[in-house]
Amino acid sequence: MVVCQCTGEKLLLAYASIFIMTFIWTSYTRFRNFLQVSHLLNMEDQLVENMEIDEDTCNYSSEEDDEVNELIREIFGDEESLEEEHEEEYEDGNEMWNETRENYEDEYSLLRERRFVVGEGALLSLIKRTTCEQCGESIDPSTVVEGEKIPAGVKYKFLCCNGHPGKWISTPFYGGRSFISILLQLMVLLTGASWEKFALGAKFINLVVGSSRQFYKMQLQYRTAIEEKFHKHISEVYKKLGGLPLSVAVDVRFDSPGFCASRSTAVFMDSNTKAIIHMEVGDSREVDRHSSKMERLLIDRGLQHLLTASPLVIWEIISDASRNIISLMKSDPYKHLQHSLDIWHKAKKLTTSLSDIAKTPGCRGLLQWIRPIVNHFWWCCSTCKGSVERLLKRWMGILYHINNKHVWAGGRCRHSEEHETECSNWLQRDTVVFKNLRMLVTNRDWCGSMKFYTNCRQTWAVENFFSHTLLHYCPKQKSYGYDAYHIRNMLAVMDHNNHLGRMPLVGQDGEVYAKGQVSRRTKQWVAYEEKAPKDFKYIPELMAACMRATYGVSETKFRKSRKSMSLDSIAKNLSGETNPGSRILLAKMQSRKKTGPAAKESC
Secondary structure, X not given: OHHHXXXXXXXXXXXXXHHHHHHHHHHHHHHHHHHHHHHHHHHHHHHHHHOOOOOOOOOOOOHHHHHHHHHXXXXXXXXXXXXXXXXXXXXXXXXXXXXXXXXXXXXXXXXXXXXXXXXXXHHHHHHHOOEOOOOOOEEOHHHOEEOOOEOOEOEEEEEEOOOOEEEEEOOOEEOOEEHHHHHHHHXXXXXXXXXXXXXXXXXXXXXXXXXXXXXXXXXHHHHHXXXXXXXXXXXXXXXXXXXXXXXXXXXXXXXXXXOOOOEEEEEEEEOOOOOXXXXXXXXXXXXXXXXXXXXXXXHHHHHHHHHHOOOOEEEEEEEOOOHHHHHHHOOHHHOOOEXXXXXXXXXXXXXXXXXXXXXXXXXXXXXXXXXXXXXXXXXXXXXXXXXXXXXXHHHHOHHHHOOOOOEEOOEEOOOOHHHHHHOOOOOOOOOHHHHHHHHXXXXXXXXXXXXXXXXXXXXXXXXXXXXXXXHHHOOOOOOOOHHHHHHHHHHHHHHHHHOOOOOEOEOOOOOEOEEEEEXXXXXXXXXXXXXXOOOOOOHHHHHHHHHHHHOOOOHHHOOOOHHHHHHHHHOOOXXXXXXXXXXXXXXXXXXXXXXXXXXXXXO
């Protein structure tokens, strides 16, 4: 430990020395270039003063000017290139508004306008300097007062010097509603943010954004437009994949950990293109509050839709090793489908089983064989070509390989001869560790489940969607109603499918940007390619459709979905009973917390 500490201190001193020397050399180089520029400028002034301005005899060269300009560009940079970079950044931020849909010209004309955050003092100063629209006289500053309240806006009333009334409103109106208020609501909803956090941040800077009641009321009407666009998007996915035999990966995600989930999401994804082809959202009230039963219900409902109501051709279903799903796939409607399980979970279970054996007395020699055995299992599944017999035959070969026998009756190892000389810690057949390993390799349940891994399938893409995209739109620490939860799931699916073809981000040198991080599982550094930013080209049309859905519609007509109302008819809350009274419940809770003399007095 002392040696390692000393070595670490020496490395830190070495790195610090290199950093200081680099900084000194860079500063010296820039200062030297600055002196060269000053010297050349002085030489140029002297040459101009001593030179006779005669066009016939003047032989002055511009080499000094070129050298001076190059040094200036080297030190301070090129102004033109900097201006071009700023222009490119400005253009990139407005790419999504370059196109216009034929059905939404009015909405696009409003959405394309730029918006700024302006203080109240600047608005009053601007209004007081305006003139009357009727007579052209100036506005009387003493008559400027704030008018009626407007969501996410302000209205001022005033009089001119001749007494003509006037008004100024900070926001346009769309369908009788504040357009800025609609934009803020759509901004929060379509980005997967929380209105409470957004309103709290606006409160910190004294920004008027409207009420939360208005947001949740308008969200009911936005749902109709989002559902319409979602179904249209899924139909376009069907057209691209129609007629092709698909291998579909499926997994279920609950809105909270444990067995107390209220809602869940089942996602069906094409394992080849990684496009989501179907989604099912469930509620625990459908299964009498038994959240563990939602997995089977949602997968059954989704498979029925894909097999009977969609134009897709499905031949394989990939899932995790859930007993509910395995028993469901053995039932009558789905017997003809090939059912494969995620090989990653099986390899993880194998690693755990081998680690448990290595912890027993006399079996420590198995530790160095854990990774080779797991790699051998991956190789067997990836090279069996769908044959269970070939998979089992190659899997059993590990019992010969660890004995340093690479050719046996009915089979042989596929590795090179150099591998035999590299490994020296072979296991003998009469040892305890080998007998325990043989019991695991030849286990009846283990070998019986090999038929699910002949195609070497994984569900990592679905889990990646759950961990990144869906978790952004539906964080587990926040509870949503059924309609809000369904809306955010649809937005997450459209976000995922519209950004499948993103290419790696490439720098000016043509190299791909690589980003490193420490793996939480292995505690080692790993690197991955950084993808290009998402363009969100589908958002303008979605915003225009949401605006159109609210145009001229009264708030009294905003309703929950039929599914949400049917669930409320079963039970409006988790208890299934009405609230007996919040004050009564609070009094009971406070009485239980009392101790000592106060508790005796209450009794």
